[in-house]
Amino acid sequence: MFSEIVGNKQAQEVLRRMLAQGRVPGAMIFAGPEGVGKKLYALELARVLNCDARHGDEACGECPACKRIWRLSLSTADDQEAAKQIIWSGHRDVGLIRPAARFIVVDQVRELERETNFRPHEGARRVFIIDDADRLNESASNALLKTLEEAPPTTLLILITARPSGLLATIRSRCQIVRFAPLPAAEVEEFLVSRYKRSGAEASLAARLARGSIGRALELNIDAYREQRESMLGVIEALIAGGGGDRERLLRAAEELTDAKRKDEYEPRLDALQTLLRDVWLLTLRTPGAELINEDARERLARLSAGVESRRAAAWISQIEELRQQLGVNINRRVATDALFLSMAAA
Ligand SMILES: [Zn+2]
Known part of the structure; x- marks a missing residue:
């Protein structure tokens, strides 16, 4: 039910109004942004439209149609073969396509186009969700444009995207846009x-780290974060030691950070360092x-920040951001991290 979905009440209100007026567009x-409930709302809308015991603008959530449609929320993201075709919910009128590899390709949209032409098999509206729609490649985009023009009024297409500007303008102009926003940290915390049943302290840290996304909050491993944070607090200590930084300790930290045995830890640790420096700056x-x-680490951060000028803390943050922009390119992490820490010390 809509009333059970957390966050984005404004978007919810827009959908409820469409339903109440019987004017859900095609x-x-x-x-x-990612992880704020776009797909859940799309599925819930599909449920209201096809529920066997609908109450006004709410689906019952209990009838077989509601239950079968909801199965799509559990579909996993890692089965690439299955993703090349429409992924059906348990309901024959509700399905989803998403990128199987980098892109959504034209064959996927052609299959979708065939399906959109059928009348509903058992419900009132055929609903197709296109997840990560900004990853339609060029020919798939053109095929979708044709589908949008020709689909019968019993079909509803919902394009989900964190980057609407990545869609063709001609596609955007044929769709009604519903906007979703990051959730306030307090809402994420309450939800967790x-x-x-997360503990208060853990939920509150996860909520603040999640930048408004319940999806991200659920994926976070707080124990791992605390460990990463601990080692990055050491870097900040080394940066301010003796006023100009402890060179030797910084180079040791860079060596540890870029240890090949912990390759996957590198970016999360830089992330942690960045959140700490943001706090120091504040x-x-x-x-x-x-x-x-x-x-939860305020006292320690306050002690560290006592000897730091805000100009210096701000410079640290931009230096890390600069490095992170280069990470996409093939750089030598060790060399880049040595250089980063030493230039931070000199800032
Ligand atoms: Zn129902």
């Missing part, structure tokens, strides 16, 4: 405590009531 774009500004991401 094509929509759900646009907004009430639905997932503390140097001495704004009353400023909320830290690492609120």
